[in-house]
Amino acid sequence: MNRQTTLKQIRITLCWLLAFLLIDSSSFAAVDMANDGCTNPFACNYDASASEDDGSCEYISCIGCMNEFACNFDPFAIYPDASCEYFSCAGCIAPLACNYDEAATVPDETACDFESCAGCMDFTACNFDPEATLSTPISCEYPLPDYDCEGNLEGCVNCTPLFLSDFEPDTVVCSSDLPTSPSNDVVAIVPSSGDTLEVGAVLVQAIGSYDLNLANTSDGVGPDGAIRLFGLSEQLGLSNSDYFVESYPLIVTRYSNGVARVTGQVSDSENPNLKWNVHIVLEDAQSGTDWIDEDPNHGFLTSFGCDADTGNWAMFSMNNAQSYLIGAGGYEGSWLQLSHMPFSESKRFQLGVGGNGVNCNYGLGGWFAWEGHLLGQSVMGMSGDLVVDLGEDVNISVPCGSEFGAVFYNALNPISGDFTETVQFTYAVDDVAPTIESSCENLVSLCYEASSGVFIPEPCSFQSDNCGSSLEVTFTEVVLSGDPDAGDSTPFEIERNYEATDCSGNTATFSQTLTFDGEDCDSEEGLIANPFAFLPEPETSDAYTFNPSDSSRLLSSQGDASFLAPNPTSTISTLKLKGSKAANIVVRVFNLAGMEAMPSMNHATNEGNSFDYITLNGARLIPGCYLVRIETGGSVETLRWIIAR
Numbered sequence: 001m002n003r004q005t006t007l008k009q010i011r012i013t014l015c016w017l018l019a020f021l022l023i024d025s026s027s028f029a030a031v032d033m034a035n036d037g038c039t040n041p042f043a044c045n046y047d048a049s050a051s052e053d054d055g056s057c058e059y060i061s062c063i064g065c066m067n068e069f070a071c072n073f074d075p076f077a078i079y080p081d082a083s084c085e086y087f088s089c090a091g092c093i094a095p096l097a098c099n100y101d102e103a104a105t106v107p108d109e110t111a112c113d114f115e116s117c118a119g120c121m122d123f124t125a126c127n128f129d130p131e132a133t134l135s136t137p138i139s140c141e142y143p144l145p146d147y148d149c150e151g152n153l154e155g156c157v158n159c160t161p162l163f164l165s166d167f168e169p170d171t172v173v174c175s176s177d178l179p180t181s182p183s184n185d186v187v188a189i190v191p192s193s194g195d196t197l198e199v200g201a202v203l204v205q206a207i208g209s210y211d212l213n214l215a216n217t218s219d220g221v222g223p224d225g226a227i228r229l230f231g232l233s234e235q236l237g238l239s240n241s242d243y244f245v246e247s248y249p250l251i252v253t254r255y256s257n258g259v260a261r262v263t264g265q266v267s268d269s270e271n272p273n274l275k276w277n278v279h280i281v282l283e284d285a286q287s288g289t290d291w292i293d294e295d296p297n298h299g300f301l302t303s304f305g306c307d308a309d310t311g312n313w314a315m316f317s318m319n320n321a322q323s324y325l326i327g328a329g330g331y332e333g334s335w336l337q338l339s340h341m342p343f344s345e346s347k348r349f350q351l352g353v354g355g356n357g358v359n360c361n362y363g364l365g366g367w368f369a370w371e372g373h374l375l376g377q378s379v380m381g382m383s384g385d386l387v388v389d390l391g392e393d394v395n396i397s398v399p400c401g402s403e404f405g406a407v408f409y410n411a412l413n414p415i416s417g418d419f420t421e422t423v424q425f426t427y428a429v430d431d432v433a434p435t436i437e438s439s440c441e442n443l444v445s446l447c448y449e450a451s452s453g454v455f456i457p458e459p460c461s462f463q464s465d466n467c468g469s470s471l472e473v474t475f476t477e478v479v480l481s482g483d484p485d486a487g488d489s490t491p492f493e494i495e496r497n498y499e500a501t502d503c504s505g506n507t508a509t510f511s512q513t514l515t516f517d518g519e520d521c522d523s524e525e526g527l528i529a530n531p532f533a534f535l536p537e538p539e540t541s542d543a544y545t546f547n548p549s550d551s552s553r554l555l556s557s558q559g560d561a562s563f564l565a566p567n568p569t570s571t572i573s574t575l576k577l578k579g580s581k582a583a584n585i586v587v588r589v590f591n592l593a594g595m596e597a598m599p600s601m602n603h604a605t606n607e608g609n610s611f612d613y614i615t616l617n618g619a620r621l622i623p624g625c626y627l628v629r630i631e632t633g634g635s636v637e638t639l640r641w642i643i644a645r
Contacts, residue, residue, distance in 0.1 A: 220358030401504030
C-alpha cells in the first residue's frame with residue numbers, strides 16, 4: 001500500500017466522522033434517565049452509561065499511529081492517521097555490535113558497526129586491546145616460546161626436565177610378579193644446569209580389565225566449568241573467567257588397583273587461549289558404603305533433588321603430590337599444584353550417578369585447593385573443583401596373560417613451568433607350559449589277576465598352572481587292539497592322549513600307552529609268614545630306629561612303629577602294623593596328587609598280638625611314589641611306598 005492510498009483512506013474515515021456529527025440528535029431514542037454524556041459510540045469519549053447526549057462528543061484525541069512496529073505506535077489509538085514514523089527508533093540491535101542500541105525497537109542491520117570496537121581481548125597477547133569489547137582471537141599476536149613481545153629472550157632455554165633412565169618395557173612371568181611400587185632410582189635433571197628435580201610417580205595395574213570415561217563440563221546452577229578456580233579472575237585478574245571447559249578430550253581412566261587418572265585439556269570459557277593441561281591422580285578407591293561406614297564424619301555431596309545411590313559410588317582421595325594443572329597457550333610457563341579439600345577428607349572425589357554434585361547425571365566431582373606460579377606471580381586459592389559429566393563406561397578387557405603394570409613418572413621445573421611425564425610398562429608374559437604329574441609314564445604294562453581281572457589305572461592329571469590360573473584340559477582314549485572289557489586274559493592296547501592349555505595359551509601334550517600282554521600278576525605264594533623276621537627285635541621300645549632307606553618312613557620311627565618291606569618293590573609289599581587298642585584299622589593308599597590309588601582296606605586287629613600284617617599289591621599301580629595312610633582310632637600314621645619296575 002502506497003502513501004497516497006493511505007491518505008485517501010484517512011480522508012474517507014474523516015468524512016464518515018463528520019457525517020455522524022450532522023446526525024440529528026432526534027434520531028436517537030430518548031431515555032428517561034438523568035445521566036448526561038457523549039452517547040455517540042464512534043466518539044473518542046463515548047460514555048456507554050449516558051442516557052442524554054450533552055454535546056461533549058469529540059473525535060480527535062483517539063486518532064493516532066496504530067502500527068505496532070512504528071516508533072510512535074499509540075496503543076490507545078482507535079482510529080489510524082498518517083502519523084506513523086519508522087526512523088527515530090531504528091538502530092543496531094545486535095548485542096555484539098560496537099554500536100548496539102538497547103533502546104532501539106526497529107532493527108537497522110546496515111547501521112551495525114563490528115569494527116571500531118573489535119580487537120584482541122586476550123591480555124596475554126602482545127596486541128591486547130583493553131578497550132575492545134568485541135573479541136577477534138584471530139587478530140591476537142603472541143611471542144615465540146621463551147621470548148617476549150619485543151623479541152627479547154626471557155624464557156628458560158633447555159629447561160624441560162630430562163629423565164636419566166631407560167624406560168624400555170619390562171616383563172615378568174605372572175601377574176603376581178608385577179611391580180607393586182615405583183622405582184626409587186629414577187633421576188630427572190634440568191639439562192641447562194644439571195640440577196636434579198623431584199620425581200613423582202604413580203603406579204597403576206591393569207589386571208582383568210580397566211575402565212575409560214569421556215568427561216565433559218556438567219550443567220548446573222550458574223556458570224559451569226569442568227575445572228573451576230574461584231578467585232582467579234576477579235580477585236587476581238589473571239583470567240577472563242574462573243571457569244574452564246574442555247578444549248581437548250578429558251578422559252577418566254580407572255585401573256584395577258584403585259587408581260584413577262584424569263587427563264586432557266581445558267581452556268578459559270571466555271578466552272580460549274588460556275589453557276591448562278590436566279594431570280590429576282585419584283587413588284584409594286572404595287565404595288560409598290565402605291566410605292560412610294568408615295567414619296561417622298564422612299559424607300557425600302549431592303545435587304538438590306537427586307535420588308542418588310551413594311552406596312554404589314566410587315570414592316577417591318586426591319594424590320596431592322601428583323595432581324597438576326600445567327599451563328599452555330597464554331598460560332605457557334605457568335603451573336598449579338592441586339591438593340585434596342577439605343584437609344580432613346570428610347568429603348572425597350565421588351564418581352557415580354549424581355556424583356558430580358551439580359546434577360543427577362552420571363558424573364565425577366571433587367573439591368581441591370591450588371597454589372603455584374601463574375603469569376609471573378605466586379598464587380594460591382582454597383577453592384577449586386572438578387565437576388564433569390561422564391560418558392558410558394568403556395570397559396577394556398585385559399585377557400589372562402596380557403596383564404600389565406605401568407608407572408607414570410613426572411618431573412616439574414618450578415622455575416620454567418616445564419613438565420615432563422613418561423611411563424614405564426611391565427607386562428606379564430607367561431611362557432611356561434603345564435606339566436604332567438611326575439608319576440605318569442609313557443608306557444604302562446598291565447597284568448591279569450584271577451580275582452579281579454586286569455586293573456586299568458585312572459587317567460593321569462596335570463600339575464597346577466605355574467601362575468595359579470585354571471587349565472583347560474582335554475583327554476582322549478582309544479583302544480588300539482583287543483577288548484579291555486572282555487574280563488579275561490586276552491591282550492589289548494590302549495592309547496591315551498592328554499592336552500592342557502593355560503590362560504596364556506601355553507599348551508602341553510602327553511601321550512601314554514597301556515599294554516596288556518596276557519601275563520598274570522606276580523603270585524603272593526612263597527611269602528614268609530613274617531617278612532620282617534629277619535630284622536632284629538629291639539631290646540627296648542626306643543633302642544632301635546629303622547633307617548629311612550629301609551622303611552621309607554616320612555619320619556624316623558621307633559621299633560614298635562609300622563613299616564613296609566620290601567620297599568621299594570616291583571609289585572607286593574607287606575605292611576607291619578604296630579599293636580593298637582583300636583578294634584579296626586583302616587589303610588588307604590594315595591598318589592602324590594592326593595587321589596586314592598587303590599580301594600581302602602579295613603583290617604580287624606587280632607587281640608593280644610603286638611603286630612598285624614597286611615599285604616599291599618601294587619601290581620595295578622604305575623611306578624612312582626605313594627603314601628600309605630594308617631588310621632587307628634584317633635591316631636594317623638603315614639608311610640612312603642615306592643613302586644619301581
